[in-house]
Amino acid sequence: MKFTRDAMLPEFAPRDLFLDAHDREGTRALARSICMMDAADYAAAFKGxxxxxxxxxxxxxxxxxxLGNIGTEEDLAVLEAMLTHEHELVxxxxGWASRVICARG
Incomplete structure (x- = not known):
C-alpha cells in the first residue's frame, strides 16, 4: 500500500536543484553545486x-x-576551492573531506 503521493501544491514541489539527487552521483553533483554557490546563486536557488x-x-x-563520505577524486577540485572559503568551519x-577521499584512494 502506498501512503505517499506527489505534492499537489507547487509550493511543495521539489526545487529543480534537488531533482537529480536521488542516487549517489546525483547527491555528489548537488553537493558540488552547493559548494560552488555564491550569495546570488544561493538566494535564487532558495528564494521563498x-x-x-x-x-x-x-x-x-x-x-x-x-563529499567526504561519498565523494571521489573527481570532487577534490571543488574541495580544494573550499579551502579558501571565508568561514573557518567550511x-x-x-580539508577533512579531501584527506578522507585521498586516503580511500
Missing part, C-alpha cells in the same frame, strides 16, 4: 524557501561532509 534559515556557509560545510571540513 525555509532552507534559507540555514546560512550558505552552513550548507556548504554540510556539502563538504557529504575550510576545516573541506
Amino acid at each position: 524557501s525555509a532552507i534559507k534559515r540555514a546560512k550558505r556557509w552552513m550548507l556548504q560545510r554540510n556539502a563538504c561532509v557529504v 575550510r576545516e571540513h573541506a
Whole structure:
C-alpha cells in the first residue's frame, strides 16, 4: 500500500536543484553545486524557501561532509576551492573531506 503521493501544491514541489539527487552521483553533483554557490546563486536557488534559515556557509560545510563520505577524486577540485572559503568551519571540513577521499584512494 502506498501512503505517499506527489505534492499537489507547487509550493511543495521539489526545487529543480534537488531533482537529480536521488542516487549517489546525483547527491555528489548537488553537493558540488552547493559548494560552488555564491550569495546570488544561493538566494535564487532558495528564494521563498525555509532552507534559507540555514546560512550558505552552513550548507556548504554540510556539502563538504557529504563529499567526504561519498565523494571521489573527481570532487577534490571543488574541495580544494573550499579551502579558501571565508568561514573557518567550511575550510576545516573541506580539508577533512579531501584527506578522507585521498586516503580511500
